Amino acid sequence: MRCLAIALLAACASAPLNESIDRSAILRVMSAAADWQLAHPSKHPPYDWTQAPFWIALNVFAPLSSDPQRYLAAVRRNGEENRWRPGLRPLCADDHAITQSYFLLHRVEKNPAMIEPALQMFDAVIRYPFDESLEFENWEKTWRQWTWCDALFMSPPALAMATRATGDRRYLDFMNRMWWKTTDYLYDKQEHLYYRDSRFFGTKIFWSRGNGWVLAGLARVLMEMPSDYPDRPRYVALFREMASRIVTLQSSDGYWRSNLLDPTALPLPETSGTAFYVYALAWGVNEGLLDRRAYEPAIRQGWAALVRAVHPDGMLGYVQRIGDQPGDTSASGTEIYGVGAFILAGTEVYRFTSAPSSPSSLW
Incomplete structure (x- = not known):
């Protein structure tokens, strides 16, 4: 298995989209990945959680690209196509995720119809x-609570965006209560990691x-949360605590393996988790929440690893398929959520490689 992994990595490393971290290369590989995904539409429903990271990412990538209107038009x-509706299950966090892309586009186009549903x-x-x-019991009951850690990406940023769009703190206060209920239950305070x-x-x-x-969702909540929100320091402390643990679990080739504490159990690269970590860590440095010197090696190595997994035609490989626990990958395995995570990572690495700037403004 190890020999196979090395051979497959070598094959990907020979692709023209190399591991350079210069700004033009970052934009080029993000464009290639975005264009490949647009040319190969996902078979998942357009409102599905699987779709959300990609459409969120296109919103963020568009102003950096050479053709912003083309990407915004796709969003x-x-x-x-969804008629600006969320998913079909109102109480299920997964079905809130797609609305993040609506809130982002609403900020640009100011069309209230985009966020009314x-x-x-x-x-x-x-x-x-x-x-x-x-x-975690039967599925019907499970979906009515944030019983799985993925939920912390799906719903909390959308609720924070609702408060930002309306000025109504009820959405953010509800999110805050739910976030800490789930964290108190699933977060291992010794490992500084979440059980699924x-x-x-x-x-x-x-x-x-x-x-x-979780870490990407935490970053996205902090992006949307007002600077004076009473519990904001708790989120910052959790973000730093998780980041300091995650960075110790990166493999020497830049990837995070699917099983964080037992990387040899599933030794092939895994790009969706890796991309979310690079995204969150780079964002943390860019916002002044993480020390640049401490985290720069992990960010650079992680981005280089991700780029090695991009095929010459722009397809991102080594994305673990839909699941709820560590699982295997392949060079040809891709999913739209992995592409979205990759583009999100690229947008923050792009900021990271520019001259250090002030953190983005908080409303």
């Missing part, structure tokens, strides 16, 4: 008690993409 078409849904959601146990859900308690199995969802 708009997806929203119009999301706000209507959230108005109903925040009235629901959410007072059940977080034990209660089925893994006692196993010390920590899933790379699951923790990637």
Whole structure:
């Protein structure tokens, strides 16, 4: 297995899209990945959680690209196809994720129709008690709570965006209550990592993409949270604590393996978790929350590893397929959420490689 992994990595390393971290190369490889995905539409429903990272990423990438309107038009078409609606299950965090792309486009185009369905849904959601146990049981009950760590990417940033769009703190306050309920339940305070859900308690199995969802979601919440929000320091402290642990689990080739504490169990690269970590760490440095000298090697090595997984035609490989625990990958394995995570990482690495600047303004 190790020989196969080395051979496959060598094959990817020979691709023209090399591991350079110069700014033009970053833009070029992001464009290649975005264009490949647009030319090969995902078969998942357009409102599905799997789609959300890609459409979020296109919003962020568009102003950096050579053709912003083309990418924003693609985001708009997806929203119009959905009629700007979230997913089909109002109480399920997964079905909130796509609305993040609507809120981002609304900031550019100021069309209230883009966010009205999301706000209507959230108005109903925040009235629901959410007072059940977080034990992972049957699927119907499980979806009514944030019982799985991925949920911390799917819903919290969208709720924070709702507050930013309307000025109504109820959405953010609800998110805050739910975030810490899930964190108190799933976060291992010794390992500084999240269990995917209660089925893994006692196993010390920590899933790379699951923790990637959390760290990226945490960064995205902080992007949207007002600077004077009372609990903001708790989120910053958690972000720093997780980041300091994650950086120690990176493999020497720049990837984070699917099983964070047992990388040899699944030795092939895994790009979706790696991309979420690079995204969050680079954002943390860019915002002054993480020390540049301490985290720069991990960011650079992680980005170089990600670029090595991009095929000559722009397809991102080594994306673990849909799952709920560590799993294997392949050079030809791709998914739209992995491409979205990769482009998000690229946008922050692009900022990272520019001259150090002031953190983005907080409203």
